[in-house]
Amino acid sequence: MQITCNAGRSTEKKRALYARMAQLLSEHAGIAPADLVISLIELHAENWSFAHGLMP
Structure with a gap:
């Protein structure tokens, strides 16, 4: 899965996103x-x- 987004999220936020998506x-x-x-x-x-x- 590929996600394109604005830059600026912390590593912790990305880890949480990946874990939630997997779940x-x-x-x-x-x-x-x-x-x-x-x-x-x-x-x-x-x-x-x-x-x-x-x-923008």
């Missing part, structure tokens, strides 16, 4: 936690454009 995907989708690979890609605001080619 929920196991419980609700039947995906074994050992089979889950998560890649988090952090971008700074100047690297986003959501519409019309405009930057």
Whole structure:
């Protein structure tokens, strides 16, 4: 699973996210936690454009 988000979260927050995702995907989708690979890609605001080619 790949997540693209704004930069700035602490390592502790990322660890908590990964653990919670593994738990929920196991419980609700039947995906074994050992089979889950998560890649988090952090971008700074100047690297986003959501519409019309405009930057935030």
